[in-house]
Amino acid sequence: MELIDKALQDYVEKHSQEAPELLQELERETCAKILMPRMISGHLQGRVLSMLSWMLRPRRILEIGTYTGYSALCLAEGLAQDGQLTTIDINKELEDMVRRYFKKAGMENQIDYLLGNALDIIPALDMTFDLVFIDADKINYTKYFDLVIDKVRQGGFIIADNVLWSGKVLEKNRKKKIDKDTQAILDFNRKVQENSKVENVLFPVRDGLMVMRKT
Ligand code: SAH
Ligand code: CA
Numbered sequence: 001m002e003l004i005d006k007a008l009q010d011y012v013e014k015h016s017q018e019a020p021e022l023l024q025e026l027e028r029e030t031c032a033k034i035l036m037p038r039m040i041s042g043h044l045q046g047r048v049l050s051m052l053s054w055m056l057r058p059r060r061i062l063e064i065g066t067y068t069g070y071s072a073l074c075l076a077e078g079l080a081q082d083g084q085l086t087t088i089d090i091n092k093e094l095e096d097m098v099r100r101y102f103k104k105a106g107m108e109n110q111i112d113y114l115l116g117n118a119l120d121i122i123p124a125l126d127m128t129f130d131l132v133f134i135d136a137d138k139i140n141y142t143k144y145f146d147l148v149i150d151k152v153r154q155g156g157f158i159i160a161d162n163v164l165w166s167g168k169v170l171e172k173n174r175k176k177k178i179d180k181d182t183q184a185i186l187d188f189n190r191k192v193q194e195n196s197k198v199e200n201v202l203f204p205v206r207d208g209l210m211v212m213r214k215t
Pocket of ligand 2: 041125161
């Protein structure tokens with residue numbers, strides 16, 4: 001489901017900075033070779049993540065769900081000079097491609113790419129983050145929130161992707177029997193809205209970005 005009119009979406013993209021050439025190449029390769037290329041952040045969301053990161057100049061970023069590395073490279077653009085981004089993915093098949101692009105971008109030293117289940121890896125991270133991007137399996141969004149909230153510094157940010165779930169957060173856009181992923185997104189959104197540890201705004205960008213500030 002498109003959230004805004006197609007022509008308006010084109011206009012928005014035409015009036016947003018183009019993605020760097022390397023990211024365009026990464027997107028093309030993802031679409032040509034990798035399963036489920038819809039999952040890539042892509043041009044507009046990528047530029048939004050880059051811009052937010054530039055606004056924050058974070059020193060420590062955590063990303064949950066690397067996929068082919070597109071959003072990691074966008075977020076890494078705004079890192080402070082001595083900044084580090086940690087990104088986690090369970091899919092080892094993408095490792096070679098991801099490392100190749102991190103290297104091509106000259107970011108291999110700034111990005112710590114961890115392979116494994118984020119549910120196991122996050123508790124072992126002994127760091128405080130300025131920014132966390134949650135974008136892995138939707139079923140675990142609430143768990144990821146609980147695992148990271150105490151690792152985000154006060155005044156730090158958490159961004160969660162796909163919180164509109166192609167519009168299926170609304171009853172009229174889904175089948176009678178609600179599926180597990182949709183229920184997980186609904187539970188996550190309600191938890192965030194009711195949680196007094198964060199202030200939140202749901203940005204209707206692409207598939208919905210929940211932006212939270214830890215108070
Ligand atoms: N952030 C990427 C897209 C991520 S797609 C972008 O915007 O371009 C979601 C990713 O989450 C997939 O690559 C999948 O392998 C990963 N994933 C799913 N479950 C996971 C888990 N339990 N731990 C770590 N990664 C997981
Ligand atoms: Ca996503």
